[in-house]
Amino acid sequence: MLSFGFTPPINIRQVSQKAAALGAHRALQSKTDLNGIITHASRSLAEISGFSVDELIGQPHNILRHPDMPDSVYYLMWQSIKAGEEFFGMVKNRCKNSDHYWVMTRVAQIIENGTPIGYSSARFTPNADLIPAWEDLFTRMREAEQSSGFSDDRRFKPASDVLNKFVQRKGFDTLGQLVLSQRS
DSSP: HHHTTTTSSSSTOOOOOOOOOOOOOOOOEEEEEEBBEEEEEHHHHHHHHOOOOHTTSBBBGGGGGGGTTTTTHHHHHHHHHHTTTEEEEEEEEHHHHHHHEEEEEEEEEEEEEEEEEEEEEEEBBBBBHHHHHHHHHHHHHHHHHHTTSSSSSSGHHHHHHHHHHHHHHTOOHHHHHHHHHHHH
């Protein structure tokens, strides 16, 4: 499920374990069509990811996906946005050079004449002190997916349960509330 059938022009499984500093980048923005193909990428997204805007346009958005990300996060995201709801999540993205960066992300439908035509995403810098807890959470979610014994959508339930317990332990009702509380 890493790529939803996409073969990227780079090896997205190769990672450096080095974090790229977001620096002065405020909002990293992109838009996709309904299938997740990038139709717009902000200059700041291109700069931090190491791709040019032209390299990003026309690519599936998961060209930025880091292999440490649990499949269930994207499953939950797609369930939310296809239902017309906003999705808020914490994401570890992969740079072109194999480095990574963490962002809080918001994904929502783009509606034109009452019909969804794509999705917009904006990413913001999270509080760096919170990253180790998210790293641990994502490790536990990936383990829950792998040990579920299922290869279909049922494998997302144990990982979603791990995520929901994490959110509740932090004192929030929803992932969106937790993510919004962790903005830098």
